[in-house]
Amino acid sequence: MLSDLIDDFERACNDLLMAVRRGDESAVNLIDAEIQPLMHTIFRQHARNRDEITLQLEFFARLAVRNCEDDVGVRRYTGMMKALFDRYLPSAVNPDLADMEAGQGALSDGYDASLHEMLLDSVPERVAVVGLDYRYLYTNQPNADFHLKRPSDFIGKSLVDVMPPELYHSRAKPRLDQCFAGARVHYNYETTDAAGRMYDVRCRMTPFIGPSKAIAGAVIVLTMQPMFAPVA
The missing domain is CATH 3.30.450.20 (PAS domain)
Incomplete structure (x- = not known):
């Protein structure tokens, strides 16, 4: 689900770029109206395992890098990343969530590497x-x-x-x-x-x-x- 949403977002961004290059203002407005709600849908998704946590964090890290010349955009996306850290970090030490990653090693199996480091190592x-x-x-x-x-x-x-x-x-x-x-x-x-x-x-x-x-x-x-x- 999360990966599908991210794929949809990237497709929309590519479509937007093509519409801009064509000078198709009507298409630009339609696609632009889809992108922001889709981004917020991705943000609201609750990751089911460590891979999805990393995928979600990487998504907003890419947005921050893409918009590195826009201070407002960087603050927005890094703020969303911080909110995701706050959302998921408690689960890293909560034994009641041990079934989050059945068969893959639960987040509660020891906090050996912070999610911050997982993110920064993956970019x-x-x-x-x-x-x-x-x-x-x-x-x-x-x-x-x-x-x-x-x-x-x-x-x-x-x-x-x-x-x-x-x-x-x-x-x-x-x-x-x-x-x-x-x-x-x-x-x-x-x-x-x-x-x-x-x-x-x-x-x-x-x-x-x-x-x-x-x-x-x-x-x-x-x-x-x-x-x-x-x-x-």
């Missing part, structure tokens, strides 16, 4: 959280994979130990300082992975607000776009 973007001392507080699996390391290898390590010092001082640190001062920072650069493949990277830095409501660091999201050599 394609590389994600990291860096403290005010320029040391890693967290990194997701895609970012660790890019560096051929484990996520745990990053915790407490300084950025300057992970990237070339000249790039740290000329590119990363000045922008982190802007982020620590409250700015949202976007920039692009090129990089090569361990296999020699070239990527255009879009880096987005957002202030990380700690429990005291003060800035405690920066959330870094890296979107990788493969670069292909021109055909001769």
Whole structure:
């Protein structure tokens, strides 16, 4: 049911894009009127197991990424994600819900990995959280994979130990300082992975607000776009 609704939403978005390209204003209005109710229907669905929880969270994470230039949209979708966390996290430690995933391992079988980490490990973007001392507080699996390391290898390590010092001082640190001062920072650069493949990277830095409501660091999201050599 949930996956069908998400498929319907993605189809509607594709239809909307095609209608916009055709300049079909009537179709745009009709499809646009369907999309918002469908999104709220997806939000109201109660996941039956861990896979559906992840599917639902990934859906709203994709919407937040797609609308990263729209602060209002990002706040809306991350707010919905937070509401889903609040909805499902209690079930992770509630033994009365042990039958939620019969045959798959119930959520109550120990809280070994937070739903936050499940979500961040499942998105394609590389994600990291860096403290005010320029040391890693967290990194997701895609970012660790890019560096051929484990996520745990990053915790407490300084950025300057992970990237070339000249790039740290000329590119990363000045922008982190802007982020620590409250700015949202976007920039692009090129990089090569361990296999020699070239990527255009879009880096987005957002202030990380700690429990005291003060800035405690920066959330870094890296979107990788493969670069292909021109055909001769």
